[in-house]
Amino acid sequence: MKYSKEEKNRIFKEIDDNGFCKLDNLFTNEQIESVKESLYSILNYIKPDDNIKNLQEKYYQVKDHSMKLKGHFFDMTSFDINTLKILFDERIIDLVKGYFKTNVVFSGRPSIHIHDSENERFLDPHQETNQCAKDFLFIWAPIFDAIGDQGGLEIYKKSHKHGYWKHSNSNKLGSSHLKEDVLNKFEKQRMEVESGSALLIHSALIHGSVKTTKRRFARFILCDRYCPLQKIPYLKKEDAPLKIPHFGTDYNAIKE
Ligand SMILES: [Fe+2]
Numbered sequence: 001m002k003y004s005k006e007e008k009n010r011i012f013k014e015i016d017d018n019g020f021c022k023l024d025n026l027f028t029n030e031q032i033e034s035v036k037e038s039l040y041s042i043l044n045y046i047k048p049d050d051n052i053k054n055l056q057e058k059y060y061q062v063k064d065h066s067m068k069l070k071g072h073f074f075d076m077t078s079f080d081i082n083t084l085k086i087l088f089d090e091r092i093i094d095l096v097k098g099y100f101k102t103n104v105v106f107s108g109r110p111s112i113h114i115h116d117s118e119n120e121r122f123l124d125p126h127q128e129t130n131q132c133a134k135d136f137l138f139i140w141a142p143i144f145d146a147i148g149d150q151g152g153l154e155i156y157k158k159s160h161k162h163g164y165w166k167h168s169n170s171n172k173l174g175s176s177h178l179k180e181d182v183l184n185k186f187e188k189q190r191m192e193v194e195s196g197s198a199l200l201i202h203s204a205l206i207h208g209s210v211k212t213t214k215r216r217f218a219r220f221i222l223c224d225r226y227c228p229l230q231k232i233p234y235l236k237k238e239d240a241p242l243k244i245p246h247f248g249t250d251y252n253a254i255k256e
Pocket residue numbers: 126127128207
């Protein structure tokens with residue numbers, strides 16, 4: 001069931017004020033289980049072994065077997081229909097449409113982010129860019145509690161109120177990120193999100209990974225970027241690329 005008008009107004013105000021809103025119990029156990037079952041089945045297809053029933057152990061069985069195939073597993077998760085059904089849940093799409101006052105929303109990149117205790121995919125703090133729209137909302141929904149040593153997400157308080165900063169890619173992963181000169185301006189806040197709940201976050205809010213320190217534990221995060229039919233250079237300029245480049249673009253100059 002969609003959120004009521006009053007609930008939506010509260011959620012929109014929180015996003016305006018804080019750059020994000022926590023949606024408690026957004027998904028049912030059944031929905032979360034359907035994703036876990038998909039993930040397990042994909043992994044068990046790569047490395048069949050019915051003796052290992054646990055998703056975490058199965059993940060590490062595949063990672064130990066082949067880092068490359070673990071990467072292929074990650075690539076395929078974006079196309080799993082159980083996952084897409086959750087990410088396209090009508091309550092979320094209705095919220096995004098309401099927030100941007102549009103009747104058209106594009107799915108930017110549905111995916112399941114995986115951060116395990118080796119932390120190879122640790123993401124330095126950044127704003128969310130490289131989508132077709134300048135401003136959008138994205139969802140961050142863990143399927144295991146993102147609490148304590150299981151790691152999670154941290155945000156930089158109210159950083160969405162200052163536009164977009166110039167990003168760098170000079171870190172180990174080559175991921176788009178911000179340096180201390182920008183990060184030092186804001187206070188950090190660690191988010192604690194239980195499985196089934198989610199954060200709906202404005203693209204301009206600076207956020208980054210919190211390391212997973214629990215040994216041989218993988219955090220699986222459902223994620224998509226919901227882009228409204230607004231501020232899309234590709235639909236206004238003949239030579240614009242479909243996705244606004246991470247680098248070399250003045251994001252703050254994009255007005256329509
Ligand atoms: Fe991000």
